[in-house]
Amino acid sequence: MLQTSIRQQVFITLFISLFLISCGTAKKITSSDDGKIEIAILQMNDVYEISGVDGGKIGDLSRVATVYKELKQENPQTMMVLAGDFLNPSLVGTMRYEGERIRGRQMIEVLNAMGLDMVAFGNHEFDISEADLQKRINESKFEWLATNIQQVCGNKEYPFYREVNGKKQFLPESKVMNFTDADGTPLRLGVFSAVINSNPVDFVHYYNADSMVNLTLQDLKPKSDVIIGLTHLSMEEDMALAQKYQSVPLIMGGHEHDHMYHNVGKSIVAKADANAKTVYIHRLTYNTKSGATKVTSELKVIDEEIKRDEATAAIVDKWKKVLEDQVKEIVDDPYEIVYTADEALDGRESSMRHRQTNMGSIFAAAFLNSSVKGAEAAIFNSGSVRIDDQLSGAIMAIDIFRALPFGGSVYDIEMKGSLLKGVLRFSEKEKGKGAFLQTSGITGSNGDWMVNGQKIDDDRIYKIAITDFLLRGLDIPFLTEKNEGIMSIDKPVSANDLRSDLRKAIIAYMKKQK
Numbered sequence: 001m002l003q004t005s006i007r008q009q010v011f012i013t014l015f016i017s018l019f020l021i022s023c024g025t026a027k028k029i030t031s032s033d034d035g036k037i038e039i040a041i042l043q044m045n046d047v048y049e050i051s052g053v054d055g056g057k058i059g060d061l062s063r064v065a066t067v068y069k070e071l072k073q074e075n076p077q078t079m080m081v082l083a084g085d086f087l088n089p090s091l092v093g094t095m096r097y098e099g100e101r102i103r104g105r106q107m108i109e110v111l112n113a114m115g116l117d118m119v120a121f122g123n124h125e126f127d128i129s130e131a132d133l134q135k136r137i138n139e140s141k142f143e144w145l146a147t148n149i150q151q152v153c154g155n156k157e158y159p160f161y162r163e164v165n166g167k168k169q170f171l172p173e174s175k176v177m178n179f180t181d182a183d184g185t186p187l188r189l190g191v192f193s194a195v196i197n198s199n200p201v202d203f204v205h206y207y208n209a210d211s212m213v214n215l216t217l218q219d220l221k222p223k224s225d226v227i228i229g230l231t232h233l234s235m236e237e238d239m240a241l242a243q244k245y246q247s248v249p250l251i252m253g254g255h256e257h258d259h260m261y262h263n264v265g266k267s268i269v270a271k272a273d274a275n276a277k278t279v280y281i282h283r284l285t286y287n288t289k290s291g292a293t294k295v296t297s298e299l300k301v302i303d304e305e306i307k308r309d310e311a312t313a314a315i316v317d318k319w320k321k322v323l324e325d326q327v328k329e330i331v332d333d334p335y336e337i338v339y340t341a342d343e344a345l346d347g348r349e350s351s352m353r354h355r356q357t358n359m360g361s362i363f364a365a366a367f368l369n370s371s372v373k374g375a376e377a378a379i380f381n382s383g384s385v386r387i388d389d390q391l392s393g394a395i396m397a398i399d400i401f402r403a404l405p406f407g408g409s410v411y412d413i414e415m416k417g418s419l420l421k422g423v424l425r426f427s428e429k430e431k432g433k434g435a436f437l438q439t440s441g442i443t444g445s446n447g448d449w450m451v452n453g454q455k456i457d458d459d460r461i462y463k464i465a466i467t468d469f470l471l472r473g474l475d476i477p478f479l480t481e482k483n484e485g486i487m488s489i490d491k492p493v494s495a496n497d498l499r500s501d502l503r504k505a506i507i508a509y510m511k512k513q514k
């Protein structure tokens with residue numbers, strides 16, 4: 001059910017009415033008009049990296065900019081959209097520039113340069129603070145659709161807004177794009193959105209996606225010839241929308257990171273690969289006489305065959321240099337291949353926060369390996385891994401920084417078996433959250449834990465390699481330097497000590513495995 005107050009409903013209706021006035025101006029039909037129009041839409045989704053991935057071979061938004069320019073030359077009735085998840089996570093976003101953390105500023109600059117038309121909010125847009133998100137919205141030159149979300153202010157909800165020259169402009173719940181082709185055939189394309197409520201934050205009120213889409217469709221129908229979706233939902237939710245609203249020929253979605261294309265009756269749900277490894281090019285034709293709509297889609301691989309657009313590349317490279325300069329303070333060569341993962345290392349939040357993954361195992365083994373006190377086991381919180389992706393094939397030093405952007409160091413501690421058990425019990429209870437632990441040297445579950453195959457003894461002292469973050473008590477409140485169960489702590493003092501940086505410890509360990 002739609003959880004809106006009456007006041008809210010009135011506000012939405014008012015807002016929609018205001019919006020009605022500014023949109024949907026009918027175009028004059030000329031005598032040469034053939035009654036048919038074709039438009040093209042370039043779709044990206046889940047783009048965290050502005051530059052190429054897999055050693056730069058694939059992706060890179062300056063290549064996407066070239067594809068878009070070529071499409072526009074072919075057909076001026078072309079638009080470019082992004083179906084959510086682009087402000088976070090990324091390594092460059094965690095770094096500091098001009099006195100503050102970058103937090104998606106690099107992405108907005110690049111998307112502005114590319115001439116992006118429209119975005120849907122993704123769940124990761126709310127990872128950054130409310131103040132940072134506002135800055136990003138203000139900096140952007142494209143439209144943001146907020147169909148099922150509002151900003152919480154005190155105990156009220158208001159539309160998200162963009163502030164330009166001190167003036168607030170509310171972000172729309174939907175948008176009508178007006179196209180006219182060379183012979184004068186018009187098309188009014190209505191676009192709605194919806195975002196998944198997968199990691200809710202306090203400053204966002206999430207309305208039921210289906211209810212809001214339903215309401216928005218009613219609003220869009222009288223002023224649109226064709227209505228499409230630009231969403232950030234699970235495939236299941238997108239397919240359910242497509243099934244229910246068969247008059248919507250196309251839903252361009254995101255959230256899943258692998259390309260998918262499903263025909264649902266007369267509708268299509270399409271998602272491209274994350275990080276612009278691919279983009280979808282949808283060609284939509286509309287017949288003004290019959291009202292018939294046809295969509296054909298092409299999944300385009302973004303690779304080295306495509307020339308980089310110079311203007312966009314200059315901005316991509318500017319941020320790449322900011323990133324490299326900071327990584328080089330810790331390792332000599334950010335692009336050195338340090339490991340080959342025949343089986344993809346799983347750093348997805350949906351995996352890491354629920355179970356031990358192969359990425360968790362190799363990282364914890366590296367911390368254990370970095371110990372100078374003969375640690376028997378290692379533990380770290382899965383929330384410190386921020387890549388929310390898998391790493392496969394040739395892994396470069398910089399990829400480890402992408403996985404652990406906040407760094408930190410490894411401590412050698414001695415702790416009582418009873419405390420270790422308490423920590424493991426807490427981790428099990430926190431399954432699904434960042435406090436869930438990844439370990440090395442520890443097996444078992446549910447109270448029956450073992451260190452190197454031996455049942456944990458409450459009174460024995462164990463030597464454990466632990467990350468400094470975990471010992472701050474932020475994830476596991478009782479796990480601090482002050483806990484009586486901790487008998488000694490040894491911290492790295494020199495930059496030559498592998499323990500001085502988690503990434504350094506992992507890179508050194510991975511290189512030994514090659």
Ligand SMILES: [Zn+2]
Nearest residue numbers: 085122123255
């Ligand atoms: Zn997402």
